[in-house]
Amino acid sequence: MGDPRAFLNIARQEAGYRPVSERITDYSQVEQTLNTNSRKLQASRCMDCGVPFCHWACPIGNKQPEWQDALYRGKWKEAYEVLSSTCDFPEFTGRICPALCEKSCVLKLSCDQPVTIRENEAAIVEAAFREGYIQVKTPERNGKKVAVIGAGPAGLVVANQLNLKGYSVTLFDKDEAPGGLLRFGIPNFKLDKNVIDRRMKILAAEGIRFEMGVEIDVNHLPEGFDAYCICTGTPAARDLSIPGRELKGIHFALEMLAQQNRILAGQTFPKDKLVNAKGKKVLVIGGGDTGSDCIGTSVRQGAVSVTQIEIMPKPPVGYNPATPWPQWPVVFKTTSSHEEGCTRRWCLASNQFLGKNGKVTGVEVEEVEWIPATDGGRSTMKPTGKKEVIEADMVLLAMGFLKPEQPKFAENVFLAGDADTGASLVVRAMAGGRKAAAEIDTYLTKV
Ligand code: FAD
Incomplete structure (x- = not known):
C-alpha cells in the first residue's frame, strides 16, 4: 500500500x-x-x-x-x-x-x-x-442472442457484460438515444452527454446493436432471442392528487429536465410545449436528486425565485447517532444546485394548488410534525393546522417514481435496475445489471 x-x-x-x-x-x-x-x-x-x-x-x-x-x-x-x-x-x-x-x-x-x-x-x-488504455475489444461470438430492453445504466451494463462474453446483444430503447435517465433526466451540468456518447461509440464498435426509438411491449417480446433482460426503469412519476392539480403550470420534474437536455442536444419545441422557468416563481415539491436538478435547471433558465419544500424534517447536520453507521440518509441531499439560489423549507405538506384563470398562482401548505414511534417503527406525521400560501407560477413535482408492476415473465426473461428494485441510484442499477448478466449467462450456458 x-x-x-x-x-x-x-x-x-x-x-x-x-x-x-x-x-x-x-x-x-x-x-x-x-x-x-x-x-x-x-x-x-x-x-x-x-x-x-x-x-x-x-x-x-x-x-x-x-x-x-x-x-x-x-x-x-x-x-x-x-x-x-x-x-x-x-x-x-x-x-x-x-x-x-x-x-x-x-x-x-x-x-x-x-x-x-x-x-x-x-x-x-x-x-x-x-x-488510450480503453481499447475496443472484439469478443468471439458464441451463437446466442440476447435482447436488452431499456438502455439506461442497468441495460447498458447487461449489454456490455454479455457482449464481452460473446453473446450477440441487441439493445432496444424507446428514446432516440441511449443512456436512460443519464441522458434524459440528469442535467448536463452534472453529467455532460459527450461522456455518454464517447462510451456508446466503444460499445457499438464492440458489436452491441442499438435499436433506438423502438418501444417494446414487454408482454410481447420480439422473437428470435435466447434470453431477454427488462431494464425499463420507473417511468411513472408520483403525482400529487390535491385540489387544483389540473391548473396550468404544474409539471412533473422530468417534463422540464428531459426537455432541457433535448434542447441542449439541438432539438426544438413549439413555444406552447416549452416547460421553462424564465421569469417565474418556481416551487419544487420534493427534496431528492430530482428536486435539486430542477433547482439548478430553473436557475439557469432564469427563474425569478426558486423554493423547495419537503414534507420530511430537516436532517441533522453531520453524523446522526439515530442512523446506525455505516448507514446514512440518502434523501434531502445538498447538491451544487442549492447554493445557486434556492430557499429550502421542511415539514411542509401541500394541501391545495391555488390558481387564477386556469393557471397556478400558489400552493397552500401546512406545517406538519413528525411524532417518533415508541416501538422503534416509523414516525407518524401530524398536521399542525399552521397554513400559509407559497406563491408560485410554476410548480415542479419531484416526489419520486412508482415501482412498476411487472407481468409474470417466462423463464428466459430477466429484470434489472430500477424496473426491478424501484427508483434508486445509478450505481445500484449498474450492480443489478451485473447480477442479471451473470444470471443470464448461467441460464444460457445450461440450455
Ligand atoms: P433508466 O435510467 O430509467 O433507463 C430505463 C430506460 O428504459 C430508458 O431509456 C427508457 O426510455 C427505456 N424504456 C422504458 N420502457 C421502455 C419500453 N417499453 N421499450 C423500450 N425502452 C423502454 N442516481 C444517482 O446515482 N446519482 C444522481 O445524481 C441521480 N440523479 C438523478 C436525477 C434525476 C432527475 C432522476 C430522475 C434520477 C436520478 N438518479 C440519480 C437515479 C438514476 O438515474 C436511476 O436510478 C438510474 O438511471 C436507473 O437506471 P435504469 O437503467 O434502471 O433505468
Whole structure:
C-alpha cells in the first residue's frame, strides 16, 4: 500500500465547483478537477483498512483501496484495470454517484474527512480515455442472442457484460438515444452527454446493436432471442392528487429536465410545449436528486425565485447517532444546485394548488410534525393546522417514481435496475445489471 500515515498530514481536498456566478450562465459541468500531483496525494490518504467498509458499502463492490494505492504510485493503467474490473462505466459513477463508499470511509467516521474516492475514480477513467488504455475489444461470438430492453445504466451494463462474453446483444430503447435517465433526466451540468456518447461509440464498435426509438411491449417480446433482460426503469412519476392539480403550470420534474437536455442536444419545441422557468416563481415539491436538478435547471433558465419544500424534517447536520453507521440518509441531499439560489423549507405538506384563470398562482401548505414511534417503527406525521400560501407560477413535482408492476415473465426473461428494485441510484442499477448478466449467462450456458 501507499503511505499509511499520509492522512495525518494531508487534508481532504475537493476539486470544488466553478464559481456560482459563472456556472449559472451555462449548462456545462460544474465540477472542476485537480492536477495530477494533488490527485495522487488525495489517493495517498487511503489507509487500506483491514476491513474496507468502502468496498462493502459499494453496490458494485469496487476495490477502492487497491486502486487508490495504484493511483498514489502513479500507476494509472493499473488503477483503471482494477477499477474497471468491477465498474463498467466509472465515468458515470465518478461524476454522479452519491459515493456510498465515502460515507463509509473510516476517515469519514473518525474526522469527517473521507478519501475523495469518487473524484479519484473520475480522474482514473479520464486518464484511461486520454492515454488510450480503453481499447475496443472484439469478443468471439458464441451463437446466442440476447435482447436488452431499456438502455439506461442497468441495460447498458447487461449489454456490455454479455457482449464481452460473446453473446450477440441487441439493445432496444424507446428514446432516440441511449443512456436512460443519464441522458434524459440528469442535467448536463452534472453529467455532460459527450461522456455518454464517447462510451456508446466503444460499445457499438464492440458489436452491441442499438435499436433506438423502438418501444417494446414487454408482454410481447420480439422473437428470435435466447434470453431477454427488462431494464425499463420507473417511468411513472408520483403525482400529487390535491385540489387544483389540473391548473396550468404544474409539471412533473422530468417534463422540464428531459426537455432541457433535448434542447441542449439541438432539438426544438413549439413555444406552447416549452416547460421553462424564465421569469417565474418556481416551487419544487420534493427534496431528492430530482428536486435539486430542477433547482439548478430553473436557475439557469432564469427563474425569478426558486423554493423547495419537503414534507420530511430537516436532517441533522453531520453524523446522526439515530442512523446506525455505516448507514446514512440518502434523501434531502445538498447538491451544487442549492447554493445557486434556492430557499429550502421542511415539514411542509401541500394541501391545495391555488390558481387564477386556469393557471397556478400558489400552493397552500401546512406545517406538519413528525411524532417518533415508541416501538422503534416509523414516525407518524401530524398536521399542525399552521397554513400559509407559497406563491408560485410554476410548480415542479419531484416526489419520486412508482415501482412498476411487472407481468409474470417466462423463464428466459430477466429484470434489472430500477424496473426491478424501484427508483434508486445509478450505481445500484449498474450492480443489478451485473447480477442479471451473470444470471443470464448461467441460464444460457445450461440450455
Ligand atoms: P433508466 O435510467 O430509467 O433507463 C430505463 C430506460 O428504459 C430508458 O431509456 C427508457 O426510455 C427505456 N424504456 C422504458 N420502457 C421502455 C419500453 N417499453 N421499450 C423500450 N425502452 C423502454 N442516481 C444517482 O446515482 N446519482 C444522481 O445524481 C441521480 N440523479 C438523478 C436525477 C434525476 C432527475 C432522476 C430522475 C434520477 C436520478 N438518479 C440519480 C437515479 C438514476 O438515474 C436511476 O436510478 C438510474 O438511471 C436507473 O437506471 P435504469 O437503467 O434502471 O433505468
